Amino acid sequence: MAVPTTTTHPLLEAHRETLDAATQALRERSYYSRYPESPSPRVYGETAPQDGQAAHEAVLNSDFTALADQPTTGRTVGSERSPYGPALGVRYPELDVPAAIAAAQAAIPAWRDAGPEVRAAVCVEIIERINKRSHEMAHAVMHTSGQPFVMSFQAGGPHAQDRALEAVVVALEEQRRIPASVTWEKPAKGEPIRMQKDYRLVPRGVALVIGCNTFPTWNAYPGIFASLATGNPVVIKPHPRGVLPLALTTAIARDVLAEAGFDRALVQLAPEEDGGTLAKDLALDPAVRIIDYTGGPGFGHWLETEAAARGKLVYTEKAGLNTVVVDSTDDLKGMLGNLAFSFSLYSGQMCTAPQNVYVPATGVQTDEGHLSAEEFAEKLAGAITRFTSDDARAVEILGATVNDDVRSRATDVPALAARLGGEVVLDARPVTHPTYPDAVVRTPALIAVEADNTEAYTQECFGPVAFVVRTQDTTESLRRFAETVREHGGMTAAVYSTDEQVLDAARDAAAEAGVALSENLTGQVFVNQTAAFSDFHGTGANPAANSAYADAAFVAARFRVITSRRHV
Amino acid sequence: MAVPTTTTHPLLEAHRETLDAATQALRERSYYSRYPESPSPRVYGETAPQDGQAAHEAVLNSDFTALADQPTTGRTVGSERSPYGPALGVRYPELDVPAAIAAAQAAIPAWRDAGPEVRAAVCVEIIERINKRSHEMAHAVMHTSGQPFVMSFQAGGPHAQDRALEAVVVALEEQRRIPASVTWEKPAKGEPIRMQKDYRLVPRGVALVIGCNTFPTWNAYPGIFASLATGNPVVIKPHPRGVLPLALTTAIARDVLAEAGFDRALVQLAPEEDGGTLAKDLALDPAVRIIDYTGGPGFGHWLETEAAARGKLVYTEKAGLNTVVVDSTDDLKGMLGNLAFSFSLYSGQMCTAPQNVYVPATGVQTDEGHLSAEEFAEKLAGAITRFTSDDARAVEILGATVNDDVRSRATDVPALAARLGGEVVLDARPVTHPTYPDAVVRTPALIAVEADNTEAYTQECFGPVAFVVRTQDTTESLRRFAETVREHGGMTAAVYSTDEQVLDAARDAAAEAGVALSENLTGQVFVNQTAAFSDFHGTGANPAANSAYADAAFVAARFRVITSRRHV
Known part of the structure; x- marks a missing residue:
C-alpha cells in the first residue's frame, strides 16, 4: 500500500487518553505531570521501595543479562563506582557496533511504516513501564550520579519520564501536521485537475544519544524519545560512569518494542569503559544521522563543528554561566533560603545550578533594611551554613561529589580563591555521610570577586563553588549578565528586584542573552528546576546548548516527508 | 512590559482573512493559491502588461535609486546581461556591509517585540505589493534568468508569491504554538504554587539569503519570508546575473516596512559583480546566524560544512539527478507529451527537470503495443521534436540558455555523447528567437547510455540534455533510482507503470531515496512543478537539498523561546 499506517495496534487505544492529555498540556503549557514525583508507597505501592532496592541489588556484581540479546563482541565492559563509595560491579555486554548499526537500519521500515500514532503509543508504553520501576531506577541513578535518593527518584524517575512524554507529544504534534493523504483539485478550463497526494513520514537514520554522568536518564530521554517517536532507531552511548540507568531503560524499551511487534534493535546500548572513543566513533559512523549529547563543552563543540559539518543533526547541552542578579527584595529571608537551596541541591552539580551572583557595590535594599554588598554576601553565606548545618539532613540535599574534578575544586577553596x-x-565544609563514609560530600563555597576580574567567573565552575561578583550597580550587573551569557552561555538566570523597571530591564537582558529568567523566587520553586510541558530546559539561543527540551526545533528535522502524487 | 506584542497594528485586520485562509490551506494541504497565475489583463488590470513593461524599461540603463537609502560604499555595481541578448545596464548601490549588519542588528528589538502576528501581517503586505508588480517582475525575471515570458510571470511572480505566503504561515503556525503567557498552578500541600510564565520569541540574528540565477525570486522568497516572519533581519545576496528581481523585491519590502513603522534595515540587498566573494564573506560574518542558499553544489557543500560548523543554520538547495522510471503505460501519447514538455520547459534549466530516464531492455508495454527500449527512446525523441518544431512557439517554452556552461553542453551533443x-x-536543435536574435536557444537532446555506464549519468547535466538509461528490467531501474538519488541527490522523480506492484515498489524506492514521486503524469501536471501549500519542494532527505519548502523544519529553528517566570 502507498502509505502504510497501522490503525489497529492495541497500544493505540491503551494510551490514547495519556497522549490526548499530554498533547493538550503541551498546547496550554500550564501545569501537567503524568508521573507522580513522590516516592511514597501510597503512590507507587506498599512494597515498591523494598522491591526497587532488591531489584537494584540483584543486578550488582553480575553480568547484565537483560541486554544479552544485543549483537555483542562477546566481551563485557563496566567500571562504575558509586559516588557514595561501592563499586557497582555490573558487567555489560559490549556492543558489536557494525552489527548493531546494520540491525538498527534493518529495523527502520516497519517502524517507519507503523506511522506516528503507533510509534507514540509504543513510546508511552515504554515510559509507563520505566515509571513502574522508578524505585529501582532511583537507586541506579543515585549510585551513578551521586544525587541524593529523593532527587534521584524524582529527577531520574518521574521528572525524566515527564520530559520523555513531552518529547513524544512534541514529535507527534509535528508529525500530525502532515496529513496521510489528500485530494488536490485545481480549477481548470472544463474539468478540474484532480490528484491524490500521499505523504509518507520517513526518519533520518540511526540516532545516537550520548548520555552524561550527572543526569543519566533526565538528559537522555528527550533525545531518545524524540528520535524514536519520529521513526529513528536509537543507539544509546551512556557515560562510562552512568551506564546502569540507561541499561535498565534500554532493556525495558527493547522488551516493549518486541511485545508490540517491532524490532528490539530500535533501541540498543553501547556501553564502554572509561577513556573509550565510542562516542566519537559512533558520531562519525555514516549511518548515524542524528546526535543528542549532554556533557562537557569540549566534545560538545567537536560535535557541533565536525559532526554538524558531516550533515548530521546535532543537539547539544553543554555548560554555561548561570547567573543571579541581585538588586533588591521584599523577602530577604525567602530569597536567601531559596538561593541556599539552589546552591546546595546536588552540590551545585546541576547544569542549571547558579554560579555567578551579581551584587551591586551600592548595596541591596531589603525588607530587613539596606545591606552593603559585603553584608549581603555574609547573609547568603549564613543562609547556606544554616541550611547545611545538620550532616544527616544535609546529605539528603547535597548528595555526593560525582568525580575528582569537582572534588578538586571543593577541597581547597582558599587556594582556588587565591588563584x-x-x-x-x-x-566548603566536608560532610560525613552517615551511611556512606567513603562519599566525598561538600557544602557550597562562596568566593567574592570584583566584576572586572572576568577571568575568575567567566568559566563554568561545576560543583559546590559560586561567585559573588561585585558590580558598580544593577545596570552593570545586567550588562555583564547579558554579555557573559551571550558569549559563554547559560542554562538559567534569576533576578531579584522590587523595581518593575529593573525587572523589565532584566527581561530584556535575558532576551538579549538568550536565557530563561526566574524572577524573585522565594518559595518552593528553584531556578535550577524546570517543569516539563511548561518550562523549556535550555533555549538553544546561547552557547550553553543548541537545543531546548522540547520545542518544535528539537523534533521537526528528525523526520522528512516524502510525497507521492497521481491523478485520480 | 514583559512581553511586548502589538495587537492594534492596522495591517493585522487588513490581512487577517488572507492569513486565516492560507493557514487553513496549509493544514489541509489541498489546492490553494492566493495569487492568480494568469498574466491576463482581465486578472491584473487592463494596463498591467504595458505598465509592467514600461516600469521595467524605466529601470534599465540607469542607477537603481530605489535602494539609494541603503548604507552604501558610494560605489555602484551591476553587470547583468539578458540571456536574450541586451545588457540591462542597471547600476546598484554597493552595500556597506559593516554598516548594513549593524543596521540590521539595531532593527531587531522592535521587529522582535512586534510579535508573530504583526510580523506575518507585514510580510503579507510585502507580498501583496510584490504581486501588484508581477508584470514588471516578469520582465526582470525573464531578462535575468532567460525564462520565457509566461513562465517568468508565473514562476517569478504568483507562484513565488504563493511560496512566500506559505513560508509566512508555516512560520506563523510554529510561533503560535507558544502562548504569550500562561498561569502555571502546581498542586501542593495547602495553597497551590502559582506562577506566571511569559514566553518571548526571539530571532536567531541576521539572516543571509543567497539567490540563484535561474529562479531569482521563487527560490529566494521562502528563506526571505521564513526568516523575516520569525523576527530575523534579512540580507539578500543576489546572483550577480540575477539582481534586478531581488532589487525590486528589496525595495518593495523596505517601503512596506517603513510604512508599517519598522526599520527598512530589516531587508537589505548586497549586490556584487560576477566573481565577487560577498556570499562567502557574509556567510562568515559572526552576526549572520541563518543562511538560505540556492545554487551549485560546490558552494552549497562549503556552506553545509564550514558555515554549519560555525553554528549557523544552513538551508540549501543544490542539484541532483531527477529520475523517470519507465515501466509501462496505458496512455503512451499522454506520457510522451507530458515528458516532452518537462524536458523542454526552460530548456531543462530547472532544478526539478528530469534528467535520467530508466527504460528496461525488456521494453515498455503500452496501449499502442509493446515497444523495445530503442523504440521507446525514438518515440520520446519524436515527441520532443514535434513539441518544439515551431520556432516561434518553441521559444515560449524553451526560453534562452542562461549561461555558457549550459550552452557548451547543448552546442555539441555528439561530442558530449562520445565523451x-x-x-x-x-x-539539440538551435532555435532562432524571432524577437531576440542574440538569444542562444536549444531544444532538448537525448543521449542513450547503458545502466552500468554510471559515470555518464550520475552527475547533474544541467540544461537541455537528458539520458535514456537502458537497464535490464524495472527492478534494476528502481534499484538504480534509489541508489543514485540516495548518493547524489534528486529534487524530483517520476514513474510510469500500469502495474500496482511496480508503483508500490517505486513508492518504497522513493522513500528509500528520500525524493518525492510523481506517478503516471500524462496531463497538465508536470514532474518539474510543485504547488505551494500542497507539494513540498525538495525533501531534505537526500543530498540535493537539506531543506524543503516549506515544512516545520524549515522554520522551527529560526526563532527561540525565552521564558520569564514569577510567582503570582
Whole structure:
C-alpha cells in the first residue's frame, strides 16, 4: 500500500487518553505531570521501595543479562563506582557496533511504516513501564550520579519520564501536521485537475544519544524519545560512569518494542569503559544521522563543528554561566533560603545550578533594611551554613561529589580563591555521610570577586563553588549578565528586584542573552528546576546548548516527508 | 512590559482573512493559491502588461535609486546581461556591509517585540505589493534568468508569491504554538504554587539569503519570508546575473516596512559583480546566524560544512539527478507529451527537470503495443521534436540558455555523447528567437547510455540534455533510482507503470531515496512543478537539498523561546 499506517495496534487505544492529555498540556503549557514525583508507597505501592532496592541489588556484581540479546563482541565492559563509595560491579555486554548499526537500519521500515500514532503509543508504553520501576531506577541513578535518593527518584524517575512524554507529544504534534493523504483539485478550463497526494513520514537514520554522568536518564530521554517517536532507531552511548540507568531503560524499551511487534534493535546500548572513543566513533559512523549529547563543552563543540559539518543533526547541552542578579527584595529571608537551596541541591552539580551572583557595590535594599554588598554576601553565606548545618539532613540535599574534578575544586577553596584573585566568603565544609563514609560530600563555597576580574567567573565552575561578583550597580550587573551569557552561555538566570523597571530591564537582558529568567523566587520553586510541558530546559539561543527540551526545533528535522502524487 | 506584542497594528485586520485562509490551506494541504497565475489583463488590470513593461524599461540603463537609502560604499555595481541578448545596464548601490549588519542588528528589538502576528501581517503586505508588480517582475525575471515570458510571470511572480505566503504561515503556525503567557498552578500541600510564565520569541540574528540565477525570486522568497516572519533581519545576496528581481523585491519590502513603522534595515540587498566573494564573506560574518542558499553544489557543500560548523543554520538547495522510471503505460501519447514538455520547459534549466530516464531492455508495454527500449527512446525523441518544431512557439517554452556552461553542453551533443560513451538519440536543435536574435536557444537532446555506464549519468547535466538509461528490467531501474538519488541527490522523480506492484515498489524506492514521486503524469501536471501549500519542494532527505519548502523544519529553528517566570 502507498502509505502504510497501522490503525489497529492495541497500544493505540491503551494510551490514547495519556497522549490526548499530554498533547493538550503541551498546547496550554500550564501545569501537567503524568508521573507522580513522590516516592511514597501510597503512590507507587506498599512494597515498591523494598522491591526497587532488591531489584537494584540483584543486578550488582553480575553480568547484565537483560541486554544479552544485543549483537555483542562477546566481551563485557563496566567500571562504575558509586559516588557514595561501592563499586557497582555490573558487567555489560559490549556492543558489536557494525552489527548493531546494520540491525538498527534493518529495523527502520516497519517502524517507519507503523506511522506516528503507533510509534507514540509504543513510546508511552515504554515510559509507563520505566515509571513502574522508578524505585529501582532511583537507586541506579543515585549510585551513578551521586544525587541524593529523593532527587534521584524524582529527577531520574518521574521528572525524566515527564520530559520523555513531552518529547513524544512534541514529535507527534509535528508529525500530525502532515496529513496521510489528500485530494488536490485545481480549477481548470472544463474539468478540474484532480490528484491524490500521499505523504509518507520517513526518519533520518540511526540516532545516537550520548548520555552524561550527572543526569543519566533526565538528559537522555528527550533525545531518545524524540528520535524514536519520529521513526529513528536509537543507539544509546551512556557515560562510562552512568551506564546502569540507561541499561535498565534500554532493556525495558527493547522488551516493549518486541511485545508490540517491532524490532528490539530500535533501541540498543553501547556501553564502554572509561577513556573509550565510542562516542566519537559512533558520531562519525555514516549511518548515524542524528546526535543528542549532554556533557562537557569540549566534545560538545567537536560535535557541533565536525559532526554538524558531516550533515548530521546535532543537539547539544553543554555548560554555561548561570547567573543571579541581585538588586533588591521584599523577602530577604525567602530569597536567601531559596538561593541556599539552589546552591546546595546536588552540590551545585546541576547544569542549571547558579554560579555567578551579581551584587551591586551600592548595596541591596531589603525588607530587613539596606545591606552593603559585603553584608549581603555574609547573609547568603549564613543562609547556606544554616541550611547545611545538620550532616544527616544535609546529605539528603547535597548528595555526593560525582568525580575528582569537582572534588578538586571543593577541597581547597582558599587556594582556588587565591588563584582566581578572589576572597573566600564561605568555605566548603566536608560532610560525613552517615551511611556512606567513603562519599566525598561538600557544602557550597562562596568566593567574592570584583566584576572586572572576568577571568575568575567567566568559566563554568561545576560543583559546590559560586561567585559573588561585585558590580558598580544593577545596570552593570545586567550588562555583564547579558554579555557573559551571550558569549559563554547559560542554562538559567534569576533576578531579584522590587523595581518593575529593573525587572523589565532584566527581561530584556535575558532576551538579549538568550536565557530563561526566574524572577524573585522565594518559595518552593528553584531556578535550577524546570517543569516539563511548561518550562523549556535550555533555549538553544546561547552557547550553553543548541537545543531546548522540547520545542518544535528539537523534533521537526528528525523526520522528512516524502510525497507521492497521481491523478485520480 | 514583559512581553511586548502589538495587537492594534492596522495591517493585522487588513490581512487577517488572507492569513486565516492560507493557514487553513496549509493544514489541509489541498489546492490553494492566493495569487492568480494568469498574466491576463482581465486578472491584473487592463494596463498591467504595458505598465509592467514600461516600469521595467524605466529601470534599465540607469542607477537603481530605489535602494539609494541603503548604507552604501558610494560605489555602484551591476553587470547583468539578458540571456536574450541586451545588457540591462542597471547600476546598484554597493552595500556597506559593516554598516548594513549593524543596521540590521539595531532593527531587531522592535521587529522582535512586534510579535508573530504583526510580523506575518507585514510580510503579507510585502507580498501583496510584490504581486501588484508581477508584470514588471516578469520582465526582470525573464531578462535575468532567460525564462520565457509566461513562465517568468508565473514562476517569478504568483507562484513565488504563493511560496512566500506559505513560508509566512508555516512560520506563523510554529510561533503560535507558544502562548504569550500562561498561569502555571502546581498542586501542593495547602495553597497551590502559582506562577506566571511569559514566553518571548526571539530571532536567531541576521539572516543571509543567497539567490540563484535561474529562479531569482521563487527560490529566494521562502528563506526571505521564513526568516523575516520569525523576527530575523534579512540580507539578500543576489546572483550577480540575477539582481534586478531581488532589487525590486528589496525595495518593495523596505517601503512596506517603513510604512508599517519598522526599520527598512530589516531587508537589505548586497549586490556584487560576477566573481565577487560577498556570499562567502557574509556567510562568515559572526552576526549572520541563518543562511538560505540556492545554487551549485560546490558552494552549497562549503556552506553545509564550514558555515554549519560555525553554528549557523544552513538551508540549501543544490542539484541532483531527477529520475523517470519507465515501466509501462496505458496512455503512451499522454506520457510522451507530458515528458516532452518537462524536458523542454526552460530548456531543462530547472532544478526539478528530469534528467535520467530508466527504460528496461525488456521494453515498455503500452496501449499502442509493446515497444523495445530503442523504440521507446525514438518515440520520446519524436515527441520532443514535434513539441518544439515551431520556432516561434518553441521559444515560449524553451526560453534562452542562461549561461555558457549550459550552452557548451547543448552546442555539441555528439561530442558530449562520445565523451560519455553514449549514443545520440536526439540532437539539440538551435532555435532562432524571432524577437531576440542574440538569444542562444536549444531544444532538448537525448543521449542513450547503458545502466552500468554510471559515470555518464550520475552527475547533474544541467540544461537541455537528458539520458535514456537502458537497464535490464524495472527492478534494476528502481534499484538504480534509489541508489543514485540516495548518493547524489534528486529534487524530483517520476514513474510510469500500469502495474500496482511496480508503483508500490517505486513508492518504497522513493522513500528509500528520500525524493518525492510523481506517478503516471500524462496531463497538465508536470514532474518539474510543485504547488505551494500542497507539494513540498525538495525533501531534505537526500543530498540535493537539506531543506524543503516549506515544512516545520524549515522554520522551527529560526526563532527561540525565552521564558520569564514569577510567582503570582
